[in-house]
Amino acid sequence: MSGVGHVPPLERPAAFADAVGRFLAEGVVTFRTLAERHAPQPRQAP
Amino acid sequence: MHGYLGASVIWSEILARLGGRYRCIAIDARGTGDGARPREGYTIDRWAGDVLAVADALGVGRFCYVAHSMAGLTGYRLAIEHPGRLTRLILTCPSPAGPPRAGRAAFAPFRAAWAAGDAASMSELLASTSVALPDASVTSQRGRLAISAAAGHVDALLDDSAGIDLRPRPRRDPHPDAPGPGGGRPGPDGRAGRLLRCSLTRRWR
Numbered sequence: 001m002s003g004v005g006h007v008p009p010l011e012r013p014a015a016f017a018d019a020v021g022r023f024l025a026e027g028v029v030t031f032r033t034l035a036e037r038h039a040p041q042p043r044q045a046p
Numbered sequence: 047m048h049g050y051l052g053a054s055v056i057w058s059e060i061l062a063r064l065g066g067r068y069r070c071i072a073i074d075a076r077g078t079g080d081g082a083r084p085r086e087g088y089t090i091d092r093w094a095g096d097v098l099a100v101a102d103a104l105g106v107g108r109f110c111y112v113a114h115s116m117a118g119l120t121g122y123r124l125a126i127e128h129p130g131r132l133t134r135l136i137l138t139c140p141s142p143a144g145p146p147r148a149g150r151a152a153f154a155p156f157r158a159a160w161a162a163g164d165a166a167s168m169s170e171l172l173a174s175t176s177v178a179l180p181d182a183s184v185t186s187q188r189g190r191l192a193i194s195a196a197a198g199h200v201d202a203l204l205d206d207s208a209g210i211d212l213r214p215r216p217r218r219d220p221h222p223d224a225p226g227p228g229g230g231r232p233g234p235d236g237r238a239g240r241l242l243r244c245s246l247t248r249r250w251r
Contacts, residue, residue, distance in 0.1 A: 005176035008138050009114060010184065013059035020112060020136055021064060 047097065048072075049115025049139075050204065051156060051172070051192040053079030056114065059180065071109075073100055075117070077196030077203075088198035089206040090116075094123040098131065110134035116141050116203075122212050144213035153204060156192070160200050165189040 008016045048056050054072035061070045074081035076096055077088060087096075097120060101109055110133050113121045118140020125135050141147060150157075159168040169189025179185050 005178075006115065006139050007056060007176045007179075009056050009060050010180060011176050011178050013063065013180070016138070017060050017063035020060070021067065023136055024068065024110060024134060 047111070047113040047117035047120060048075065048078070049113070049117050049141075050153075050207075051078075051160075051168075051195060051200070052114065052117075052188070053191040055079070055184070055187055055191065068110075069106075071100070071104065071106070073097065075199065077199035078194075079191055083196040084198075086198065088196075088202035090119045090123055090203075090210055093117070093120045093203075094127070097124065098128065101131070107131070108133050110136065112136040112138075113140065114138050116207055119143075119207055119210060119212075126212070141207060144211035145208075147208060149208055150204065157200055160193055160195065163193055165193045168192045 004011050048054060052075075054074045057070070057072040061072060064070055073096075075093060077083050097111070101107075108131055111121050111124055113136070115138075118137040121135050121137050121140065122143055124132055156168065156171055159165075159171060165186070166189065169186050172188050172192060173179055173185045
């Protein structure tokens with residue numbers, strides 16, 4: 001949540017609630033899992 | 047759990063969004079908001095004990111602890127000493143596990159506004175920590191609540207938090223004469239503190 005000060009629950013409640021919900025649903029989210037999630041998908045052979 | 051000079055009100059919009067899916071409990075720490083204002087007990091350890099007491103009173107065995115700012119220290123304590131009570135630990139902008147932290151000097155303007163009962167100045171100070179706030183009513187509400195905080199929360203809790211150091215220490219082979227675990231003598235900062243740090247290191251490694 002970039003552009004957020006010291007009180008994210010107040011400043012970006014929707015984004016914060018979404019982050020909490022995802023964390024609760026998906027478990028621990030680390031840089032590694034984020035990187036894997038956003039890694040380019042292998043191309044299908046033509 | 048809200049942080050220093052906060053109150054449960056900071057979670058109101060979060061509760062509105064998550065309340066339909068989860069059982070959410072927002073607590074006013076002792077000496078803040080609608081919470082009791084006892085004369086003593088303004089320490090991070092006691093704060094953690096209060097969280098567990100509320101959970102016990104509500105029949106909640108294990109829970110996800112979501113905290114902001116100084117209440118993050120309470121979260122560290124809960125994770126170290128009562129890991130069986132937690133399902134998750136979600137800390138936003140938590141206080142560091144050890145020094146250096148913003149100390150009394152950094153909070154001097156807040157303490158001055160509190161001492162003067164100046165809710166308007168307190169609101170401005172609190173707002174200055176944020177990039178954007180939803181509306182002025184919430185900001186002014188936070189200012190009024192902060193002004194109403196007990197002296198123990200404003201001073202004693204700040205002093206207690208400044209002395210906490212839960213940072214993991216690098217492992218070294220203990221010398222037989224070295225203080226602490228592995229040695230015969232208690233360390234200068236006490237054996238309990240060393241054990242806490244070792245516990246933190248093991249648990250989160």
